[in-house]
Amino acid sequence: MIQIKALPFGSMHNLNFWVECTETGSLGVVDLADGVLMIKALTEARKTPSHIFITHHHHDHVEGLGEFLDHFPKAQLIYPEGETRIGFKGYPYKDRETIRFGATKVLGLLTQAHTRYSLNYLFDSRHLFTGDSLFFAGCGRLFEGSPADLLTAMDRLCALSPDIKTYYGHDYAQSNLEFSAQIEPNNSEITKQKNIIKSKGAPLFSSIALERLINPFFRIDQKEVIQAIDPQGQLSREERIGHLRQKKDQF
């Protein structure tokens, strides 16, 4: 079994995680924006990491690597194959590659929209760490990929098993839901999630099933989404998701 702890912090609402195999005690961290914070949390809990899983090269996901590797030099650094901007040597992980992690397995799923090489890590077939490729009710900006890459990425993640929990690199749930509600004002699940966040605060994870109901980037074939993006019905799916992303960038 896998146990997960989230460490939220910073002005960019970053979320870093530690993932532990309860059978063997193997421990991995997912992304490292703040090495000092993660070292402190692990030291207090008397934990030693065996793996570091980096989703993509952006500074707010790798900035803590130097301090962390100084402190835990035996931790195996893992990042997407092809990515040369991590700053440290480690193990380049291929799309669809599986590695053993404690008593369980981790599958890497490459998406190429937010950055050219972004790996989503699926632990134990149940827990998906998406970095900035997928957020609660949203997705990361298109910094390096094209609308076609975004469509491929969203289709790929949306097609995963609905009971997979998703853990994202930033908590933008509230503002993403505001945008979702503007795109689909009659979507009752979006209204429900807005109310939950208002009373209980932002969640630390979502699921493929929930994202299918509230995430406009998973819902580009829904009538109300098409209506909001392309009322004349003239755009391809690729153009539609590109326009949706532009609209979100300007939101």
Ligand SMILES: [Fe+2]
């Ligand atoms: Fe990013």
